[in-house]
Amino acid sequence: MPPEKYATLALINGKIITVDPDDTVHEAVAVNGNKIVAVGKTQDIRKYVGPETEVVELEGKAVLPGFIDSHVHLVGAGRLAVKAEKEVDIKYCDSVGEVLEKIGERAKVTPKGEWVIGWGYLWSRFNEKRAPFAHELDRVAPDNPVLLQFSAMGVANSAALKIAGINMSTVPEYGHVEMDPETGKPNGRLQGGAAVRLVSNCVPPWDIQPIEITKKALEQWIKWGITCGHQAGSTKDDTETLQLLRERGELDMRWRLYVHNMTANLGYMDNLIALGIRNGFGDDLVKISGVKLALDSMGSMGNAATYEPCTGNPGKLGILLVTPEKLAEMIVKAHKAGLQTATHSIGDRAIDINLDAIETALKAHPVKDHRHRIEHCTYCEEKQLRRIKELDVHPGESNYIWNFGDAYKYQFGEERSKQLYPYKSFIDYGIIASANSDYGGGPWHGNPITGIYSMVTRKT
Template identity: 35%
Template structure:
């Protein structure tokens, strides 16, 4: 059998059950046909075979980001505070003014990735500052966590929020000392505003392509999309995959940033269930939000925040409400999951899973908990007993490490506890939660190995893991979390040809330099879809 592509003289990290590292790999069509020494693959080489000499560079299974938002692409349509390196309120206001000049009157001016903790003034822009930019354009600025926003008066008017609006349960509409709205909206009210300010279907499709191209440039071949604005978002992802605009594989969670339970009910009524689809697009778990943002901070904790003895965070639902939503989905055969960051929220989700498994037992459910932020030993034991898959976010420490120490103190020692998960034999799959942080898996692996912030501060160093352990969380474990470990997640004969080539050896890199490695080639289904050139990145077969 003649191979289409053969890689020779490499560091082929297979992530098989023995963690074998081989020298060569051969691909035909969309499948891997040989893995081993140069001698093993040489018999597959003909004059038609594309032969690539790796010269010791690393080949890996395509990275699987088990929790991100393809809505990340919309950041590129507005003011991206991270990409523009916004460092002050003045910088932000200038960028918004520039965006106003290209935005028709009455249409939204949006900004994303804002972080008051890294801004010179250490605050949010005021509603008056935003109104000075425009009273005719609605302005929406999303904090980096996407759980808090600040808006101008026009945006509040469109959303129907005014001084007489009564805060909904679990919502927070910030007011100043005189009762006037500040424009800052938190958690559920933020989610409502995000839906009001959402992009059009045409804009979404364009943004999805931008996101997909960026994912490929970082070696991501599969994503678990963590939701957007309900059925429209879900449908548009499918259409983008079908049209070829999105070229990464998608495992799409049934989740809406606002009223997710309504979306879940609609999908249940339609008879759609986890697993429906193909290798390009597959229906994922039913997902709800239970608490807030780890960096907000608004997560629900069992003990008060170290930074505020009166603050225990925010819960979206009561225990009874969580039970009702998740039990219905479980009964109908869904994989279920929940955004749960704080230990109080995690405990409530585990309570629900334990209860429904007793009443309606199912095998191989692979129920998940997204983020699983503060997971202390008692919660780990329950996860193991219930075969729950946590989806931690290693790169969060790089950007928010100091914030975590300030708000949670010693609890950072059990925050996204990768070493504990491994010791407990809990299968954890890693995700970036992009656009909250960079989607670069090499950064995630770097932080999992080092547990340091970008300023070099140690954050729960007891939870460090090895490079090979971190790679598995970004590959095979991600495939397991979507019931696809027999199809992808490792470089083995018969599996899908999803591969990543790095610019150097990953196993020989110094721990502190892992984040500096780059992806030079990404292959999905046997096709080279990304190959780095002298430009920022080049995508093949546009």
């Protein structure tokens, strides 16, 4: 065999799980560079072994293809690795009182005027089934600005609200500042990323470079066997950091970027279109895959856009971050420009609005294999499932059940919960769906094995 035909790597005497249509399992595999050149019995693969080939004796161990996580948040995942020493971990608190106790303890050892940040709060798991108020945080941290944050939800104390300039007249274009019904003043609760950012943007940045934060996330993903990530909402900083790592030869994962365009007036979609950049621009390591949009809020907090109210928000039908007309305008524009869209849509009402927008785009500019996505695609009845199949839309399905299943069950109730995250239904309908962890954007686990377990068993 000519030297150039030899494998650079041979894995022998194991169980090579191919995940082909027949789920074939082989003994060995030969790899040349980044290409698999042969699979088969060990004796057949040995002919690809040359003097420079690295040979790994598996001793019966299994080898899986690398996992692709179809929705992650790069910097957020890196921040999880260093949050413990920088912020107060409240993700497993069972009550408002426990949260206040932890915040109070940190405030006692934090210099006056410096921020106290609590991360991972999920009020729907609290015994009280409510979020804290600003005045409660004021009581335990009278000399410090405080922000509790979980993804696109937050609670700020009075000092933090003052620093952010939030008052009874504050109305974020996309998001909601909750007001006290008696006084008309902000009560500290913030709903939607735009509202939370009014406060979080005032928090001084950590004294650690974004590239170092990103490297911590990459190390964790590699340990989990993830070889490709879809960056949901890539910003200038994310994109620049990935390129720097690539130039240094320190990027050990492939990345597909869904560029940030989360609201109508905040994002990079118009820049891509102006430059003529379409899906697929880039190389094998870093490539543009489309744009990330957002329509509604969080199901676990009861703010998803639904036709029937969630338990945590009686009489309300959730939050829409953009109007249906504006979403359709953005999706049509992206579609016409050759950009795939991935739109956060959790409630059934949001999913219908998303599907309406995609259908409008396809009628105006018919394209086969368009691959527009619905991110999370949480609450699907048969009506939504049929339309997803008919329009050939691809759900990007998060394995939220492990972390947030109990909160979802509380919000949606026993009966509606049966239709949440309908992984098996997607298979039954012949819908092509990808799986993801949303790691760094909310959930505090990103191990794909844990995700598969929760998808199959539907256990928290």
